[in-house]
Amino acid sequence: MQKSIAKICKGFSFSGDIATDAIGLLIHHNRRDIANHVLAVANQAQSLADRFYVDKGHALLVGLLHDISLVVTLSEMIETSLELEIEPILEEWRVPYLIHGKLSASIAKVVFGVTDDIILQAICYHTTLRANATLLDKVLFIADKLSWEPEHAPFQRDVREALGKSLDEAVGCFLTWTWNRRDRLEAVHPCLNEAWCEYRSKGFCKT
Ligand SMILES: [Fe+2]
Ligand SMILES: [Fe+2]
DSSP, X not given: OOHHHHHHHTTOOOOSOHHHHHHHHHHHTTOHHHHHHHHHHHHHHHHHHHHTTOOHHXXXXXXXXXXXXXXXXXXXXXXXXXXXXXXXXXXXXXXXGGGHHHHHHHHHHHTTOOOOXXXXXXXXXXXXXXXXXXXXXXXXXXXXXXXXXXXGOTTHHHHHHHHTTOHHHHHHHHHHHHHHTGGGSSOOOHHHHHHHHHHHHTTOOOO
């Protein structure tokens, strides 16, 4: 077992139930704030799954596990990723938080035994989205943004309204908000750039 995985699991008794263990492990690492957030995302993702014909079990799992890497401190995120054979790209070296989706997917696989690629990919791209995103990618992407604290998420009313039209309208609405403030981001991840280009070309983003 890698050193970083042993450190993540140290002192925690796994029950074998992913929902119990995901929440328990976050609390074990004093991340009750993230535990509350992932529960909110899991609920939101399940309700979007119902609405947009996505597997509810998948929505629950991605909601619960998408931020599991936040059991690792920001200063350890790159080192842990390297140990798990994730090669950071330039933007992730510069802004280590940008790798937390990839790291969550890796922990979901190694610690929680998740092997379904559709789940791992949705977790991986939950921050940035990607081009040719799956329905599950989009459900998690939007469920996450709708579960941010409202003071950091002035887009939520517009995104909820756009959901009344379609999931893609909601994704386009959030991408537009992010893109319009990209100068304030520490780095623009290439996956976000690709998602934006695709959504703009399809007419879902307004500039
Ligand atoms: Fe996240
Ligand atoms: Fe999140």
